[in-house]
Amino acid sequence: MKQYVYCLTERMNDLPSWRGVAGSSVYALEVDKFSVFASDFFGEHVRIDRENVLAHAAVIQQVLNHTTPLPFKFGTLVTEQQLDNYVSATREALQSKLALVRGCVEMNVKIISSREPARATASGNEHETPGTAFLFEKRREIRGEEERAAEAIEIAAWLEAQLGDIVWETQINPNRLDTLLVAVAHLVRREAVEEYRARLKEARHERPELHFLISGPWAPYSFANIDLEFKTHFGVS
Amino acid sequence: MSLSPETPRPAEPEIDTAHPQEFVEQLRCLADSLPSRINIDAQSVEQGLAKLVLTLIEFIRRLLEKQAVRRMEGGDLSPEQIEELGLALMRLEAKLQELKTQFGLADEDLNLDLGPIGRLI
Numbered sequence: 001m002k003q004y005v006y007c008l009t010e011r012m013n014d015l016p017s018w019r020g021v022a023g024s025s026v027y028a029l030e031v032d033k034f035s036v037f038a039s040d041f042f043g044e045h046v047r048i049d050r051e052n053v054l055a056h057a058a059v060i061q062q063v064l065n066h067t068t069p070l071p072f073k074f075g076t077l078v079t080e081q082q083l084d085n086y087v088s089a090t091r092e093a094l095q096s097k098l099a100l101v102r103g104c105v106e107m108n109v110k111i112i113s114s115r116e117p118a119r120a121t122a123s124g125n126e127h128e129t130p131g132t133a134f135l136f137e138k139r140r141e142i143r144g145e146e147e148r149a150a151e152a153i154e155i156a157a158w159l160e161a162q163l164g165d166i167v168w169e170t171q172i173n174p175n176r177l178d179t180l181l182v183a184v185a186h187l188v189r190r191e192a193v194e195e196y197r198a199r200l201k202e203a204r205h206e207r208p209e210l211h212f213l214i215s216g217p218w219a220p221y222s223f224a225n226i227d228l229e230f231k232t233h234f235g236v237s
Numbered sequence: 238m239s240l241s242p243e244t245p246r247p248a249e250p251e252i253d254t255a256h257p258q259e260f261v262e263q264l265r266c267l268a269d270s271l272p273s274r275i276n277i278d279a280q281s282v283e284q285g286l287a288k289l290v291l292t293l294i295e296f297i298r299r300l301l302e303k304q305a306v307r308r309m310e311g312g313d314l315s316p317e318q319i320e321e322l323g324l325a326l327m328r329l330e331a332k333l334q335e336l337k338t339q340f341g342l343a344d345e346d347l348n349l350d351l352g353p354i355g356r357l358i
Contacts, residue, residue: 061250112259131323134317138326139306173356180263199251215256 001040002077003029004046006217007069008087011035018062021046021055029080031087034094037063038042046075060219067069068101070094070224083173095223104168104187105217107196111155112211113181122124144200151183159184161201166192170223181210185222193217287340288347291333295347296357298329 002003004021010200012035018026056074061068080088087094128136131159152174160170169187188196198212204212242287254260305322308314314322349357 061300098310110260112256112263129320129322129323131325131327133323134327135305135309135319135323138256138302139309141301179259202319211254211256211259213256213260215252218250223246 002041002079004085005072005076005078005083006056007063007065007071008034008070008098009067010102011047018059018060019055020059021052023055024136024175026059029083030229031083032091033084034087036083036087037069041077046077046164059144064105064217064219067100068104069098069219070101071219071221100169101220101223103188104189106220106222107186107188107193107214107216108218108222109159109184109186109200110213110215111181111184112179112213113151114209114211128173138220155182155207156184156234158207159200159203162206163196163199164198166196166199169223181228187223188217238262268290284340287336288342290341291336291342292347292349292357294333298326299358301329303328309312 001019005022006020006026008031011030012028013027015028020026020039022039022043024041026037026039029033029038053074058102058158060071152172156170156172160167163186166188167186168189171185173185175181175183175185186196193216200212200214204210294295307320330332337347347358
């Protein structure tokens with residue numbers, strides 16, 4: 001049997017009863033100076049389906065109602081020994097991450113630009129040889145990506161200017177390919193969430209060419225980066 | 238009930254957009270690219286290693302492409318050299334595509350989260 005882990009927090013002493021992935025009871029393991037929220041998992045595979053994803057998110061959201069957790073990636077299965085090893089090896093980093101997110105939540109802004117992207121000019125000669133045509137096509141792609149990245153950074157900076165000091169940390173994820181231009185995650189103090197929404201509501205009128213999706217508050221997924229990923233991939237602790 | 242050091246307000250998530258359909262389409266594309274399961278087993282170890290190696294190759298391949306385009310724009314390559322370089326990069330791209338297919342990896346899989354620095358590609 002393994003533990004399915006949801007998130008890690010500063011020590012919490014008493015808990016309500018929650019159900020997690022596969023309907024199992026969620027409990028808090030006391031590991032070093034932390035509480036790790038987990039449930040028993042008897043299978044070998046964690047299926048990515050609606051029910052499991054929602055159960056995983058619901059546990060983290062419940063914990064977020066009490067304290068700001070560092071979430072684990074969906075599907076993380078560990079033994080208690082692996083968890084002990086992981087926590088003892090990363091204790092200071094975890095404490096520092098918890099200090100960073102303490103009292104904060106993550107707010108997300110996703111932006112689609114309705115403006116037609118500027119197309120870099122194609123090569124002049126349509127009858128180029130394959131290698132040359134390939135390089136010209138690459139040049140067009142690279143220029144397009146650079147333009148999109150520059151636009152994403154400009155928009156993120158504009159957003160930051162609108163939100164001012166209520167944003168503690170920002171994570172910008174420019175998107176090179178799809179119509180979604182940029183996804184920005186902001187770390188915001190809990191008491192500033194309403195003001196954050198109000199400022200964004202005001203700001204989006206200034207940029208009618210942009211379509212916004214604002215969501216949150218969420219656990220600080222973009223700022224936690226609890227890296228069990230390599231351990232999950234390689235099965236080592 | 239909770240003796241957490243914090244005493245926060247409950248965090249009720251909300252989603253606000255005037256263009257739900259556009260965002261649903263984008264998120265659906267993302268969901269379609271997710272694997273159907275996550276697991277620690279011999280196969281996922283092999284795939285994890287392949288993902289890491291191919292990500293690094295993809296990163297280098299993109300650098301080579303950019304360097305080639307820069308040299309082409311700089312005018313220091315003859316038409317024959319441009320053709321040769323283009324063909325070499327085209328073959329490299331095709332080979333990488335073949336390896337990705339072999340290991341069941343999609344384009345979006347070839348990336349690394351470098352934490353505060355961002356993503357590799």
